[in-house]
Amino acid sequence: SYVLTQPPSVSVAPGMTARITCAGDNIGRKPVHWYRQRPGQAPVVVIYYDTDRPSGVPERYSGSNSGNTATLTISRVEAGDEADYYCHVWDSGSDQYVFGTGTKVTVL
Amino acid sequence: QLVESGGGLVQPGGSLRLSCPASGFRFAGHVMAWVRQAPGKGLQWVSGISGGSEDKFYADSVKGRFTISRDNSKNTVYLQMNRLRAEDTAIYYCAKDSSRVGMFNDFDLWGQGTLVTVSS
Numbered sequence: 001s002y003v004l005t006q007p008p009s010v011s012v013a014p015g016m017t018a019r020i021t022c023a024g025d026n027i028g029r030k031p032v033h034w035y036r037q038r039p040g041q042a043p044v045v046v047i048y049y050d051t052d053r054p055s056g057v058p059e060r061y062s063g064s065n066s067g068n069t070a071t072l073t074i075s076r077v078e079a080g081d082e083a084d085y086y087c088h089v090w091d092s093g094s095d096q097y098v099f100g101t102g103t104k105v106t107v108l
Numbered sequence: 109q110l111v112e113s114g115g116g117l118v119q120p121g122g123s124l125r126l127s128c129p130a131s132g133f134r135f136a137g138h139v140m141a142w143v144r145q146a147p148g149k150g151l152q153w154v155s156g157i158s159g160g161s162e163d164k165f166y167a168d169s170v171k172g173r174f175t176i177s178r179d180n181s182k183n184t185v186y187l188q189m190n191r192l193r194a195e196d197t198a199i200y201y202c203a204k205d206s207s208r209v210g211m212f213n214d215f216d217l218w219g220q221g222t223l224v225t226v227s228s
Contacts, residue, residue, distance in 0.1 A: 001168060033214035035151075042201055042221060043151065048214040086151050090212035095165050097141065097212070102150035 002091035004100035011106045012077045020103045022070040022087030032070040033088040034063060036081075043086065047072060074105070082107045110202045115222030118192055122226070126187040128202030128219060135183040136160070139205035141215065142176065142187045144198035144224075154200070155187060158211065170196075192226045199223050 005023045012018040022032065032050050035043035045054055047063040050070065060075045074081050087100035114126040126142070141156040155176040156165040164176050175188040185202060200222050203215035 031209075031213075035215075037151075042218040043215070044218070045206075045214045045216055048206065048208065048216075054216065084150075088151075088214065092212075096167060097153040097156060097165075099143075099151040099153060 001094050001096065002089070002098045004087055004089065004098055006085075006087060006100040006103045008101070009104045009106065011108055012074075013108045014078060015076055018074040018077050018081070018105055020072040020074075020085050020087075020105065022072070022100045023068055024070075024089070024098075025068060027068055027070050027089065028066045030065075030089045030091070032063065032065045034061075034072045035086045035088060037084045037086065039083075046085075077105075077107055079107050081105060110204065110217055110219035112200060112202050112219045112222040115200060115224045117225045117227065119228050120193060120226055122192050123188070123190045124192065124224060126189070126200055126202075126222060126224075127184055128186070129182065129184045130202075130204070131183065133204070133217070136180040138207050139211050140178060140185040141203045141205065142185075143201045143203050143215070143218075144196075145201070145221075146195075146198040149198075152198075156205070157185065189224070192224075194226050197224060197226045 034047040036046045037043040046057050050065040051063045062073045085103045109131045112128045142154040157176045173191045178185045202219040204217040206213045206216035
């Protein structure tokens, strides 16, 4: 089955940039979606189709996807960005949705 | 809005049926899914069903034990869980596929989850 690997944790100071990677075999050929999950809450989509932002998500959130790595970038990080983040794809080879392993973002 | 129910404590080998009534969107036009999260762990997709129930999809870990279904007249999706194991213990979320481009997109609406605990 298709596997998406993320770093377990990323630490960043307020005002700096956080980059969260999602590695998968030829992931650049698949649309990638990203979710933010705050403690005790359900996930919320923050980027869909590699680069698009739902209404209400700040422009500080951006995405890219190429080759074997997709990346979620959070610019000018704020305390409220502290959460777990997951990448997500549909794998047509196995007819399954797949989530990444998740990354905990800590704001120092 | 999505509101899951049906979770609880069940013994290994037992069964539970989760329900997720939906409101506020055209239910029949969307793939619906179940996603679970074990305590302190990451998200794991469990199952999905197309709008007209023609296609059903399952994670390898639940195939043959879980059955997804939907009733579009009641705007509700279900998850029948049989032969439950300790490793099925998790919060189970109901989620709506956005249908931005056909099927299999992002999940743009989630419920708050229902806790399933499998233990003797």
